[in-house]
Amino acid sequence: MLRYTLKRIGIALLTIFVLATITFFLLKLLPGDPFLNIKVPAAIQEKQMAYYGLDKPVIQQYFIYMKNIATGNLGTSLKYIGRNVTDIIADFFPVSATLGLIALLFAELIGILFGILSAQYKNRWPDYVLMFFAILGIALPSMVIGPLIRYFFGVQLRVLPVSGWGSVEQMIMPAFVLGLATIASNTRLMRACMLATTTQDYIKTAQAKGLKPVQIVVRHELKNSLVPMLAGIGPAIASVMMGSFVVEKIFVIPGLGKHFVSAVTTLDYPLIMSLTIFYGTILVTMNLLVDLLYGVVDPRIRLE
């Protein structure tokens, strides 16, 4: 287990290092410099460059940059002058994280429930209805379903607020839209896992012992199906995180995703780069945790 853990941590650290390096050199590939302006005298431009450390050789800049990242200093934004990226993250990430966690929890629970139901009623109408919704969930991207449900529940029926953040009602629609793709894929995955367990010998043993169907489903099938479901959490986290860029834009939620999108549209390069590294690190860490957990739950994985 120790060897497996160390190997996983090593790969994760290398991944973050490679991402940071790629990010840095891609930024350097961009033509021009941020202070290029014919109206500003050359001497002032030089001072500006020196202030931000841009007058040093690229390799030296790279080492300074890596040292800063390692110590948690992610640099400053060009648009919000003088504002630290770390402050921006501290201000807006909690909102995105809350929304993401609600969406994830919601998607895992509903997906598992739908998967169980679908497997129990295999090839009967509840299965067909649920599978139809699962496929629809895959074919309806968030930018399609978001404006649609916002219009129907917010404008037509007026049961939920169309935008904003703070109250529970304001969280329902964004969390649903954000989790929809994951609900769909989880339903399919859970159904397949449940059906794979039904042919196992231990299920026959349980039946022979006279266990009630509910007990068999909960104690044996569900428990063993949850192990492969763990592997789906990594991609689900990625899907929720990237989805937040779209969902926060649709529902006007003051989260980090919305900031990332505005950084992209206003070409605030330092902010884009820092947020890229931030998002990358979060995802790599989450995947690492899921991998380690998977190794704990299923010994076959770590022995490979």
Next chain:
Amino acid sequence: MDRNQLYESLNPDLLQTEEMVRPQTTYLKDVWRTFKKRKTALVSAIILVLLVLLVLFGPMMNPYNYYSNDYTAINSAPSAQHWFGTDTLGRDLWTRVWVGGRVSLLIAILATLFPFAIGMVMGGISGYFGGKVDMIMMRTIDILMGIPTMIYNILLIVVMGSGNISTLIIAFTLTGWMGSARSARGMVLQIKAREFVMASETLGASPVRIIFRHLLPNTMGIMVVGITLTIPMIIFAEAFLSFIGLGIAPPNPSWGQLISNAADVFKNYPYQFIIPCSFVSLTMLCFNLMGDGLRDALDPKLRA
């Protein structure tokens, strides 16, 4: 001794029984037979063919082009003149939907085929040579795969400049080849141990010939399934990038861009949003259903 005494000549009628009674079947015929059995997959394939025909010939079916404005007919609802209505700038939506479809499908197909081609070659080399080559390539892929795809895509597009079809294709290619390399390697490892590869090696075939003539063609079936299931993901990715402002630059339309523009005016002109959305969802749905059918037909392991 007379030869005729040693050998008895065979009655020609007996030879007839050796003949095959049933018509011979080829691999492709067999695939088609299994594929046909799945009605959803067959219907999806037919819808996709129709969509491709409309994308190719749709813009020629009326006198409008995708970029000319008609200020007398701004935001006009679908009618006999403008079959899908016009947008906020008075451009004909029928034409824009199909020209946008060209852009989206072109990106989706090329941005799937290029990474798969690269991935197959990489996977083939890695799997065939094994040893150090394999170790180095697989560790590199482990690290690169850890970097979240969409983050890396956004970064590449920001650096290369958004708005171009080629930028999107290059970005998707750079971020998308690792998965197919891994699965091609897995399959090559299995096929490599088979007798026909040993026979070929004994006959002195070069590694290049073995990889390209023997190993990779045998991975084709599963790769085709992978390609079919990746295309809708790229359609989604293009729509996603357009939505956050990194898609195709106007006046060139793409499906993602049409959705993104129409989402703002959805409340007043719902048709502008719903029409492109239905085609995007329909295309994604059909590719997914067709992919599921192809998997059953092409993957011999799944055959009952």
